[in-house]
Amino acid sequence: MVSSCELCCEVIIAILLPPLGVCLRxxxxxxxxxxxxxxxxxxxxxxxxxxIYAILFLNRDDYYDEYRRPIYYVA
Structure with a gap:
């Protein structure tokens, strides 16, 4: 789980430079x-x-478990 301070910093970075905020997450x-x-x-x-949507609402770990992972995914 992400701490609230880390999440707040990522949102501020996403407001200033959106691709950098998404890159960090x-x-x-x-x-x-x-x-x-x-x-x-x-x-x-x-x-x-x-x-902001990608930082707050998208969680890639939910989509890449053992049974639903894509063929090209390297663990």
Missing amino acids: HGCCTVEFFICLILTILGYIPGIIYA
Whole structure:
């Protein structure tokens, strides 16, 4: 579980630089990062909205358990 201080810092970073906030939470070569990067290039506000959504509501660990993990996933 993420501490509230860490979560608050990530949200502040996501407001200032949306792709960096998503990169800290999900990694730099993920789909979430590239979606946030494209949305930030197209418009700053959509990038912020998606970054906050990706930080607060998306949890990739729920989707990558032993039975539902994709073929290309390397543990």
